[in-house]
Amino acid sequence: MKRADFLKVFGGALALPAALPFAARASKSPASDAGRSNCVLVPSETAGPFPLDLGENDFFFRQDISEGVPGVAMRQRIRIIGAGNCEPMPNVRVNIWHCDRDGGYSGYGALEGQTHCRGYQFTDANGECEFVSIVPGWYPGRVTHMHFQVFVSTQYSVVSQYTWPHAAVVEAVEANSAVYPAGPDPLSPEQDGGFVDGYDLQLATLEWDAAAGEYVSFYEATVEGEGVNGVGYLERQTAQVMNLGQNFPNPVADRTEIPLTLHAAAAVSWSLWSVQGRCVHRVEVGQLPAGDHRFAVDFAGLGLAPASYVYQVEVLAAGQRYTSVRRLTAL
Secondary structure (H helix, E strand, O other), rough: OOHHHHHHHOOHHHHHHOOOOOOOOOOOOOOOOOOOOOOOOOOOOOOOOOOOOOOOHHHHHHOOOOOOOOOOEEEEEEEEEEEEOOOEEOOOEEEOOOOOOOOOOOHHHOOOOOOOEEEEEOOEEEEEEEEEEEEOOEEEOOOEEEEEEEEHHHHHHHEEEEEOOOOHHHHHHOOOOOOOOOOOOOOOOHHHHHOOOOOOOOOOEEEOOOOOEEEEEEEEEEEEEOOOOOOHHHHHHHOOOOOOOOEOOEEEEEEEEEEEEOOOOEEEEEEEEOOOOOOOEEEEEEEEEEEEEEEEEEEEHHOOHHHOEEEEEEEEEEEEEEEEEEEEEOO
């Protein structure tokens, strides 16, 4: 399967409604436990003035979204929680985008045609994904902030934003004044109209990791769902043909198995992808009968490095193609 075809599996939700009503709004004061949602639905926001359809370009499926633009390195970790049972949501797509150090957004104005500081990932078994970028800058009227969108299914996604403790952002910029010529953010979150209803559910952590030479940020958001993939039209159609299970064991030491249940005879193939969006292994299984099947993956034999991967199963049945994806971790 071509990379573009693989990514189309996750592009369908982009044209659907952005969010459903949320159940709770933030209060006026920041949380003492920054980065934690406490299983309360994150406030829904507009996509902001500078969104782009991340499905328009294949390479937006990536971890490092910095593209080498100036700025202090930041590793952003995000966890998605389902409000229905307060459990992590694996295998959901998370888009993020933010401005560069000068407050500009790629794809707009003088930065038209550029793509930095944008990308998406899929959450692992712990509901987490990770991006590598820079500490964002700011622009008039807004504090330093990050936009994100979670695609729970092809029929439901939520758009929101978060910021960081103001003192931590100011410290990061002042410690690197040569890199941030505009200086520290003059506004606090309380002065930003984007967080006028509070931001205690929209506050990430920001800490310096001296050993890694980068800032590390953590943010947890709660969305509609029950700690499993959401179900939309495409998911219901696929479920009539097949059910793709989570690989076992996961995490993987050297070998694992991918379980698949077919509800009718079908031609099957499966592929393994790096989180940078590169297909690292593909198997054309061929025609299989209805029933339970398992596909062995020998990471040691394939010479694959310890990392996170995404596996996809494609099924051709009655002239229609169906796909399903899960994420795994190799130790």
